[in-house]
Amino acid sequence: MKRSRFSEEQIIGILKEHEAGVSVAALIGGHPHVSARTLSELLLPILRLLQSERQVTAAQGAATAATVAAKQTSTLAASLDEARRRLSEQATQLQNALNEAARLNRALTELTHDLEQRVETALAERRLLAEIVENSDAxxxxxxxxxxxxxxxxxxxxxxxxxxxxxxxxxxxxxxxxxxxxxxxxxxxxxxxxxxxxxxxxxxxxxxxxxxxxxxxxxxxxxxxxxxxxxxxxxxxxxxVTDRLEAEKRLAEAQEALRQSQKMEAVGQLAGGIAHDFNNLLTVIIGGLGQLERGIASISDQNLTTRLRRSCEMAQQASQRSAKLTARLLAFSRRQPLDPKPIDANRLIADLADMLARTLGEEVRLEVITAPGLWMAHADVNELENAILNLAVNARDAMPEGGRLTIETGNTFLDDDYVSTIAEPVAAGQYVLIAVTDTGVGMDAGTLARVFEPFFTTKPVGQGTGLGLSQVYGFIRQSNGHVRIYSELGQGTTVKLYLPRFAASAQPDRHAPDSTGRLGGDETILVVEDHDDLRSYSVGVLQELGYRVLEAPNGPAALDLLTRVDRVDLLFTDVVLPAGMDGRRLADEALRLRPELRVLFTTGYSRNAIVHNGRLDPGVQLLPKPFTFDALAAKVRSVLDQPKTTL
Missing domain, CATH: 3.30.450.20 (PAS domain)
Structure with missing residues (x-):
């Protein structure tokens, strides 16, 4: 059998097929023109060699891979370490960031809460402020x-x-x-x-x-x-500010009234001091004129007697006018001694009506309006009569063409609000009102502001003293009362007198003059007066009346006499005395020595020795200066005949 020959290219092709994954059987089957044995013999060694080569190559590759892997592992480990380090740092940073975020969150929460509270407080304050403004009096x-x-x-x-x-x-x-x-x-x-x-x-x-x-x-x-x-x-x-302005106006008026009151008080003190000395002189003058008039009767020349008597009468009239002038000064200065009693003002005005009608004349019609159930007033009846007469005379002079004078009475109450507007102290309470209104010419504001000043008058020179209203003012104030005057030009004038109500149950006192039935006597009287002429005059009058008279210039001398003489029935003493002992203290010492002694005071200027709050002390007997022969005689006899009272 002829062997086939394979070229080198064929063998390489077959091997490549094998390397491509074709199995040996497939390779053999793929070449039918080649016997299997031939292929096996030919290829198997090669294939084994190739397999071994592949194994070696694989082993070498594995070794190389292992080396590479080792290197890669080392590198990876290093990378992992670096990654872990970075992750750790990042974790730390992340934790820090988380912590910071948590802190910021807490701060934000607190800030939010604080802002909410502030907003709420601000809103509450605004609501409160808005509520205050809404309900404010402004x-x-x-x-x-x-x-x-x-x-x-x-x-x-x-x-x-x-x-x-x-x-x-x-x-x-x-x-x-x-x-x-x-x-x-x-x-x-x-x-x-x-x-x-x-x-x-x-x-x-x-x-x-x-x-x-x-x-x-x-x-x-x-x-x-x-x-x-x-x-x-x-x-x-x-x-x-209406109420405030009205209050300020009232305050200004009260301050002006206070200044006016202080000015009048100063003038009053001066007037009172002058009146005291003047009354002493007037007593001597009036007394001397009285003695002169009594002596004129013994003159045989009738013409001379007539001329002298006329001169005495004129001098006495002038003296009496002077005495009234000093009385008005004392009334204004509130130094006159008052003897207040319960008064039925309705009855008093009715009794004065005829006198007032004669004073006013035919051209002025008098109208009296009395209130039923009028309270009893508490005042000095004689001074109240004088005050009403003064007001009537002023009203008449303000109505030269005639007119109407109205006198009204009534019960009234001065409340706290009213008395707070008055400069001088006036107690709130019940008062008896006597209002005197005329239809005369009235007064302007300037005149009205000065109407109570002493010596101020709108009358021509010689026709007025300017003391009429001053006397009324002083008397009412000394009686713890109040006087108010209303007037406008062409609208007339109203003067309102407010007298304290007499609270106790009492019958009105109609103050009759002292009895002058038997003026003389044989009692022993001690006269104490520091003014020599006045003492001499008083002693002469009393001796002429048949009294046995002792005299002393001051208190110590009088007490010495009281300790040495057997009998003294009456002490007649001035209130104002020198040597550190006034008349009241002298009387107290004298009564201690002689409890049965009667005491009669005299003064031209009331002081607190026998007068308190404008009223005579209980049991005090007083003969005001200046006094006449008849007044001294009547008062001495009256005191001696009255039952003994305790000072």
């Missing part, structure tokens, strides 16, 4: 540059509606609402125009109808600006 208004309301509180809205008849609302225009009140529109718009123009100011304005519902308001205007400082409107705070 009138709060805010307007823009076009006079539209931006805000207005309830008080302002209520008051605006009361004044203008319209209730303002936010967004409405002020000009539209006040259009119907021309008397206020110009003033209000003018004020707002100043504020909207940038001016800040405070003013007091009167709004409403004068005499009906007008009130006074204090208005504070301010400029409203935005956050950039631009003017966007204006606002005002308004307060009703």
């Amino acid at each position: 009138l709060v208004m805010v307007v823009d540059l076009e006079y539209r309301w931006l805000a207005i509180n309830r008080t302002a809205a209520d008051e605006f509606e009361r004044i203008f008849g319209w209730r303002p609302e936010v967004g409405t225009n002020m000009s539209d609402l006040i259009a119907g009140r021309s008397e206020n529109k110009a003033a209000i718009k003018g004020l707002w125009s100043r504020a909207l123009g940038g001016e800040e100011f405070t003013t007091i304005e009167a709004l409403g109808n004068p005499g009906r519902d007008q009130r006074h308001y204090e208005m504070k205007f301010s400029v409203l600006r935005d956050k950039d400082g631009r003017r966007i409107g204006a606002y005002q705070f308004v307060y009703d």
